[in-house]
Amino acid sequence: xxxxxxxxxxxxxxxxxxxxxxxxxxxxxxxxxxxxxxxxxxxxxxxxxxxxxxxxxxxxxxxxxxxxxxxxxxxxxxxxxxxxxxxxxxxxxxxxxxxxxxxxxxxxxxxxxxxxxxxxxxxxxxxxxxxxxxxxxxxxxxxxxxxxxxxxxxxxxxxxxxxxxxxxxxxxxxxxxxxxxxxxxxxxxxxxxxxxxxxxxxxxxxxxxxxxxxxxxxxxxxxxxxxxxxxxxxxxxxxxxxxxxxxxxxxxxxxxxxxxxxxxxxxxxxxxxxxxxxxxxxxxxxxxxxxxxxxxxxxxxxxxxxxxxxxxxxxxxxxxxxxxxxxxxxxxxxxxxxxxxxxxxxxxxxxxxxxxxxxxxxxxxxxxxxxxxxxxxxxxxxxxxxxxxxxxxxxxxxxxxxxxxxxxxxxxxxxxxxxxxxxxxxxxxxxxxxxxxxxxxxxxxxxxxxxxxxxxxxxxxxxxxxxxxxxxxxxxxxxxxxxxxxxxxxxxxxxxxxxxxxxxxxxxxxxxxxxxxxxxxxxxxxxxxxxxxxxxxxxxxxxxxxxxxxxxxxxxxxxxxxxxxxxxxxxxxxxxxxxxxxxxxxxxxxxxxxxxxxxxxxxxxxxxxxxxxxxxxxxxxxxxxxxxxxxxxxxxxxxxxxxxxxxxxxxxxxxxxxxxxxxxxxxxxxxxxxxxxxxxxxxxxxxxxxxxxxxxxxxxxxxxxxxxxxxxxxxxxxxxxxxxxxxxxxxxxxxxxxxxxxxxxxxxxxxxxxxxxxxxxxxxxxxxxxxxxxxxxxxxxxxxxxxxxxxxxxxxxxxxxxxxxxxxxxxxxxxx
Numbered sequence: 065x066x067x068x069x070x071x072x073x074x075x076x077x078x079x080x081x082x083x084x085x086x087x088x089x090x091x092x093x094x095x096x097x098x099x100x101x102x103x104x105x106x107x108x109x110x111x112x113x114x115x116x117x118x119x120x121x122x123x124x125x126x127x128x129x130x131x132x133x134x135x136x137x138x139x140x141x142x143x144x145x146x147x148x149x150x151x152x153x154x155x156x157x158x159x160x161x162x163x164x165x166x167x168x169x170x171x172x173x174x175x176x177x178x179x180x181x182x183x184x185x186x187x188x189x190x191x192x193x194x195x196x197x198x199x200x201x202x203x204x205x206x207x208x209x210x211x212x213x214x215x216x217x218x219x220x221x222x223x224x225x226x227x228x229x230x231x232x233x234x235x236x237x238x239x240x241x242x243x244x245x246x247x248x249x250x251x252x253x254x255x256x257x258x259x260x261x262x263x264x265x266x267x268x269x270x271x272x273x274x275x276x277x278x279x280x281x282x283x284x285x286x287x288x289x290x291x292x293x294x295x296x297x298x299x300x301x302x303x304x305x306x307x308x309x310x311x312x313x314x315x316x317x318x319x320x321x322x323x324x325x326x327x328x329x330x331x332x333x334x335x336x337x338x339x340x341x342x343x344x345x346x347x348x349x350x351x352x353x354x355x356x357x358x359x360x361x362x363x364x365x366x367x368x369x370x371x372x373x374x375x376x377x378x379x380x381x382x383x384x385x386x387x388x389x390x391x392x393x394x395x396x397x398x399x400x401x402x403x404x405x406x407x408x409x410x411x412x413x414x415x416x417x418x419x420x421x422x423x424x425x426x427x428x429x430x431x432x433x434x435x436x437x438x439x440x441x442x443x444x445x446x447x448x449x450x451x452x453x454x455x456x457x458x459x460x461x462x463x464x465x466x467x468x469x470x471x472x473x474x475x476x477x478x479x480x481x482x483x484x485x486x487x488x489x490x491x492x493x494x495x496x497x498x499x500x501x502x503x504x505x506x507x508x509x510x511x512x513x514x515x516x517x518x519x520x521x522x523x524x525x526x527x528x529x530x531x532x533x534x535x536x537x538x539x540x541x542x543x544x545x546x547x548x549x550x551x552x553x554x555x556x557x558x559x560x561x562x563x564x565x566x567x568x569x570x571x572x573x574x575x576x577x578x579x580x581x582x583x584x585x586x587x588x589x590x591x592x593x594x595x596x597x598x599x600x601x602x603x604x605x606x607x608x609x610x611x612x613x614x615x616x617x618x619x620x621x622x623x624x625x626x627x628x629x630x631x632x633x634x635x636x637x638x639x640x641x642x643x644x645x646x647x648x649x650x651x652x653x654x655x656x657x658x659x660x661x662x663x664x665x666x667x668x669x670x671x672x673x674x675x676x677x678x679x680x681x682x683x684x685x686x687x688x689x690x691x692x693x694x695x696x697x698x699x700x701x702x703x704x705x706x707x708x709x710x711x712x713x714x715x716x717x718x719x720x721x722x723x724x725x726x727x728x729x730x731x732x733x734x735x736x737x738x739x740x741x742x743x744x745x746x747x748x749x750x751x752x753x754x755x756x757x758x759x760x761x762x763x764x765x766x767x768x769x770x771x772x773x774x775x776x777x778x779x780x781x782x783x784x785x786x787x788x789x790x791x792x793x794x795x796x797x798x799x800x801x802x803x804x805x806x807x808x809x810x811x812x813x814x815x816x817x818x819x820x821x822x823x824x825x826x827x828x829x830x831x832x833x834x835x836x837x838x839x840x841x842x843x844x845x846x847x848x849x850x851x852x853x854x855x856x857x858x859x860x861x862x863x864x865x866x867x868x869x870x871x872x873x874x875x876x877x878x879x880x
Contacts (some may be wrong), residue, residue, distance in 0.1 A: 152224035159312035196371035199259030241335035249316030256308035264303030407431035416525035523674035539622030563683035573601035639701035699828030733759035805831030813848030
């Protein structure tokens with residue numbers, strides 16, 4: 065190994081178990097958690113932040129574990145069962161769970177209301193109206209206020225006992241609230257809907273996608289499937305909620321409750337959540353107005369609905385209307401247009417977004433979904449295509465919600481086109497390896513969902529966004545170059561890459577403005593008369609000219625490299641010091657930049673390896689864009705490059721299931737191997753015996769040989785070591801003229817006015833090496849407030865100590 069490469073080988077806990085009155089504290093905690101659930105799910109008025117809720121729950125769990133004598137099945141901690149059930153037992157409903165008649169047109173609703181008016185003699189009956197939730201109907205049985213059983217609707221007469229799963233849903237109270245003026249019923253059979261909120265559904269699917277778990281098809285299936293898990297611990301992980309909407313058996317309901325709307329208000333008082341959209345409406349005009357208003361807000365609601373429900377509000381009128389078959393004659397579900405339909409995939413194309421993300425899109429046989437003709441549906445990404453196994457010719461279910469592009473929910477396998485032998489006619493779909501727009505390489509980092517085009521500066525699909533970002537205030541700061549001008553420059557073909565901005569002339573801008581005015585039919589009369597204003601264009605050209613000498617970090621940020629924000633761009637610029645070195649660097653060298661991991665390192669390296677991006681950068685430089693550079697790498701950065709760093713970097717860069725280099729060896733084995741190498745050639749000449757003699761096991765030996773004998777890796781390492789050597793030659797760390805060159809300094813204590821990182825950087829610029837521990841070889845110890853063992857040891861060894869009050873004097877005295 066070359067000499068350069070060898071250079072630098074509160075929380076406060078409370079013991080709740082010791083409280084003097086644990087029973088009182090347990091009761092208080094249960095009350096506070098139940099109240100928080102009531103305010104969140106019933107009143108929609110959260111009283112405490114999530115972090116406080118979690119703290120209370122942890123404290124309660126600790127107390128209950130320490131005091132099992134206070135166990136209570138209705139405690140908030142008892143929501144998650146521990147043992148999976150072998151099956152669901154059947155439960156008979158004491159009062160049948162009825163279904164509702166459906167209406168799909170205003171005329172059917174008119175007929176429903178007309179019939180009620182005729183039979184009740186009420187010319188303008190009042191209805192209780194509410195959303196028809198798209199979830200799973202369930203029944204909750206409370207005895208003396210305590211939740212004892214929950215069941216699905218089943219066939220209406222009997223359902224499945226899913227009590228353990230329902231107990232995991234925080235929106236369902238384990239005991240009813242007892243408050244002034246609220247009578248506690250002896251038996252209460254509450255009917256309602258378990259559903260999955262949209263935001264929770266999206267968040268769960270995002271988690272599932274990132275963790276390789278099965279995604280849920282839609283919120284309704286997610287709710288139904290979650291509730292029918294035999295293991296309640298699985299249900300507990302699903303974000304379910306609940307709204308009550310009716311009663312079955314009821315003993316002890318206040319006599320003064322005469323209407324459905326009064327009953328819902330009573331349920332709220334008992335702590336049961338009821339849809340905030342529930343209200344009353346009078347006559348056919350009232351219910352249809354509710355239907356239209358709710359329909360207009362349907363996509364903005366936090367949960368899925370498939371209709372509105374109308375129920376006669378007065379109980380005496382309900383009794384007068386009675387039932388037909390197994391449905392009440394006094395209630396109706398008014399359905400909205402379906403949001404899911406079946407169609408056929410005619411082709412699969414790829415769209416390239418403004419950030420280079422490739423999104424596969426299914427081209428569909430036209431079908432009407434939720435009142436809109438749908439011809440395209442997103443397939444999201446390669447993982448989703450593989451999960452669905454969507455192929456050309458497949459019959460698929462398409463879902464549309466809101467203004468979002470429709471998506472393919474699932475395929476209908478029985479409808480898949482097959483040949484005579486039963487094999488599918490079409491192969492599985494695979495994303496292209498080259499961008500369909502510009503031909504640049506498509507890359508997908510390990511663990512990432514999205515595949516991206518690497519031709520950021522060149523790709524037409526990313527052109528406008530790249531220009532907007534490049535010209536932004538925090539990047540090249542080209543004042544006056546706004547979105548509208550960029551749109552016109554691109555549309556009329558004056559600019560294809562960011563480098564083209566620096567070739568624009570005055571006549572280009574004036575001609576562009578003329579064409580834009582003609583396009584919009586807004587040509588000013590003064591222009592028609594031959595008077596052309598040019599000051600705006602001259603100012604813009606001046607602004608472009610003045611942007612030619614940005615700091616290196618601004619240029620790097622302006623290039624729009626994926627995962628590179630302002631802070632990371634500054635770290636890269638500060639570490640490397642020159643654009644030339646950034647462009648030459650392999651991904652493994654970017655790992656030495658503070659706060660950069662393997663994903664970002666590979667992203668930056670891939671950007672500069674793409675020939676199209678390299679060509680645009682060359683054009684920028686040729687047209688006078690010259691960044692202000694430090695000219696040398698930072699000392700901390702260059703000191704990272706030792707043998708152990710490269711071993712670790714190779715491990716990180718190759719951390720993928722298909723090719724893993726673990727090198728499961730410790731520092732001593734790595735150090736012993738380093739002693740055998742004085743140059744890169746020595747590394748490549750290592751044999752298996754050489755490596756094994758250094759204490760490496762057989763697997764690690766094979767893995768390391770796999771790197772040094774691999775043609776591509778030998779080239780990468782050679783280029784990386786050459787670049788490190790070039791940077792090291794001009795590094796301040798190798799400058800013997802530095803006033804602190806060769807000095808070893810230890811930092812300890814709180815320095816108040818300067819951070820450890822900032823001080824370490826300054827000392828390294830002066831030639832010093834900052835080390836972690838005090839020894840006889842230590843030259844100085846810089847001590848701040850509350851300095852501990854390191855200061856004591858320095859005093860014992862007689863090492864010079866620089867107190868924080870004298871630090872500025874010390875730094876000034878050793879500065880150039």
